[in-house]
Amino acid sequence: MDQQQLSKDILKLVGGEENIDQVTHCMTRLRFNLNDNNKADKKTLQNTPGVMGVTINGGQFQVIIGNDVPKVYNALVGNMSKSPDGGTTKSEVAKEKKNPLSALFDFISGVFTPILPAITGAGMIKGIIALLVTLGWMSDKGSSYQILSAIGDGAFYFLPIILAISTARKLGSNMFIGAAIGAAILHPTITTLLGTGDKVTFAGLPVIAATYASSVIPILIAVWLASYVEKAVDKITHASLKLIVVPTVTLLVIVPLTLIAVGPLGVILGNALTDGFSWLFDNTGLFAGLIIGGTFSLLIITGMHYALVPVMIGSMATLGYDYLIPMMMVANFAQAGSALGVSLRSKVKQTKSLAMSTSITAFMGITEPAMYGVNMRYKKPFIAALIGSGVGGAFMSLFHTKAYVMGGLAGIPGIPMILGGTAVYAFIGFVIAIAVAAGLTYILGFEEGSAAAVETAVKTAQTPQTTQVQQVPAAQVNKANEANEEAKPQDQEVFSPITGEVKLLSEVNDPAFAEEIMGKGFAIQPTEGRVVSPINGTVFSLSKSGHAIGLVSDAGAEMLIHIGIDTVKLKGQFFSPKVQAGTKVSVGDLLMEFDRVEIEKAGYDTITPVIVTNMYQYDSIKSAGKTNVKESELIYTAKA
Structure with missing residues (x-):
């Protein structure tokens, strides 16, 4: 990949140099403070080879590059006539003041995301109680019912x-x-x-x-x-x-x-x-579902759906049901349906495979890979998904379809949320949304380009290290490919770099990690301020601010340890690196010390994603099943 060309493309697509108030970078992404975020061509940027994703957080426009972000940043700055201005805090605060709506969404997201496990768990218990009583397996007069009800109601009360x-x-x-x-x-x-x-x-x-x-x-x-x-x-x-x-x-x-x-x-x-x-x-009959169901995916893209979380929780707590959760679910099922339609219609092997795999994850409630990686890339499938969710939502609204508990992802795992008096209408609405979205996608078709172009796009989206391969002479690449074909892939065991509580990546309040754009793995909520090596290998990068460490294992797994969320803004304060790029390390070797208490006092979440970034070389991630770990205990295995 040509970093110079990529930097020129990014500079143009963010609205040109005149639209940049400031630009910095962290371990994986370019961080722009733009004068006007609306002038940036976000969709084209997301489809640009070398760009893994784009997100807007607290008014800051972030372009996710991966491990080669320093090279792209240097090329970008070299193409600018003015200084990028290294400071961040004052500019970001000023930008947030100029964008109160973005700041509000960031605030709501930051407040409600950490408490969702408690609300979800309590909601699931309420749903289980209702099911047991309905089936006659539990009396609503006994002490067991009262105790379980208190457990389910406690988090809400x-x-x-x-x-x-x-x-x-x-x-x-x-x-x-x-x-x-x-x-x-x-x-x-x-x-x-x-x-x-x-x-x-x-x-x-x-x-x-x-x-x-x-x-x-x-x-x-x-x-x-x-x-x-x-x-x-x-x-x-x-x-x-x-x-x-x-x-x-x-x-x-x-x-x-x-x-x-x-x-x-x-x-x-x-x-x-x-x-x-x-x-x-x-x-309003079907119109409420038509409008809200048909636009919910757009709300998710803009982040505005976070503003509805308090309404959902409030409705559930005061009324005992909620209308918005079914709308979120029907929107997700429609995205899954469109991706399925792409897989059925496509004649390119890579597209069929990518669309089918993202459709399956969307059915499970994780829609971002299908939405960003397939449907929005080909445009018409995304429109079909909006139409499908609108039609399905209209049907559900006509019959006042409700969710009765909060719990689970807004997909198949979230089915218990809608079990109740209107469940049959919810199921019919979901089927309508899937059928309409898949059918329209198949009928309307889409332009997917050649097989080679698709393969390049897929590899770019999944591989943060492609630039290093492309800088090697072609003869060496061919020899390396032949060697890789002969070598048997190896499973990669990943040991905990930090003592703390194991979390799912979906619990991380940053879309790049929560949506697995950067890679897959788990996160750790630290209870101590030490980071040790999770693998036997080499440190290949260390951020100037100390908050992120890149490693490559002896077996070839590329790892990223990202200490905290937005801690790049601390500019190295409270971080004390113990290694440098190029250092050979073994499991348990000390990499970093950080002051967890002071970082949290400064208002930053210290949750630490520990991910494999070259997941294209692996089939899946298998958890070790631990909820709390100490340094050097196995947390997961990347299966080859």
Whole structure:
């Protein structure tokens, strides 16, 4: 690959040099602060050979390149007449202020993504209870039912406390002060006092009755305000008194303010959103499903679907059902149907294989590979998917199709969410969406180009190291290919580089990792600040900021360890590398030390993806089945 040409293409497609306010890079991606994100041609960029993906996070336009990003960055800067401006923080803050909508979506995503496992688990338990009672296998009068119901309802009833912790963490304020605010408004004394119907006052000001159990918006606003109060008080308080003064003043200001003004306003707003969507589905017949179902994939692309998460949770908590979850599911099934249609219609082997594999993952609720890698690439299949989801959504809306619990991916694993009185209409709607999307794709067709062009595109999307191969003389490449054909692929065992809790990549609050654009593997939520080698091999790259380490194993597996999310912004602060590029390492050798506590205090999530980036050489990832690991314990195997 010609980095010079790629850099010129990227420079043109982001809107030209005049549209660039600033550009930096981290271990895997170019990070642009653009004057106007709308001037960038995102779709063409995503289809540009050498570009693995494009994402917009907090207003920052990010082009994912892979391990060769430094070369592309240097070529890009060389083609610019002005300095790229190495600083990031002030520019990013300014950009977020210019794009409040992007900042809002980033905030909502950052708050709700970490708590989804708790909500999902509780929702699944509620669904299992309902199924057991319906089948007559459990009585709703017994103590077992009551205990299980408490387990299922607990996360929803005490949702303000859970949200308070997550919100405070996202805002970089004290999580436990946030939890204390949530606990205070849910205290039995407050609940009883506001439920009597009698006049309640605090310091002569009226306290408006409101129900805070299972609420969402009041605590989000309260903790947001608390973050400002906490920082202001901390700034003017002597160090010896901070421990006492800061939490005391914050609680005394925010809790009464929440009860008097913030809480009632938040409850009214939350109820209005929930009631508004309910009214839309209850009173507009098929039109609600046609519009929302038909546009849900567009919401996912823009990130606007995160704004609907509070509505879904609020509806489930207050009404016992939700209309939006079925719309998300029908949109995903339609994307799967279109990819299936591409596989059936295509005459190119590589396209058929790619489309079929991404269709299967989309049916399981992971739609990004099908949506970005197939349907949007060929355009017409994506349009067919929108039409299919609109038609399926319209049918479901006509019969008021609901989800009754929150749990599982919005695909086949999420079927338990819609099991209830309207389940049959949900199944019919899903089938309609799949059939319409696949049928239209097959009938309309698409331009896929030659087999060679498709093969190049597929390899570019899946292989972060293709540039190194293309720089080698052709004769050497042929010899290497012959050797590879004779050599038997080897499984690659990956040992934990960090002590902590094992997480799925889908739990990482960064699309490049969550959608497995960069590669596959697992993530670790660290409990210690050490990183050791997960393989026997060589360190081939180390970011200047220290937050990312690239390795290649003796068996040829290319690994990336990415410490935290957006920690590149720390510019090396709190990171202490112990190796350099070219160092030979064995499993357990110390690579890096980092100050986990200080990084989290600075407002950054320290969850660490540990991924294999050259997955085109492997068939699958097999977990070792551990939920908590220590350094050098096996976490997964890349199966050859």
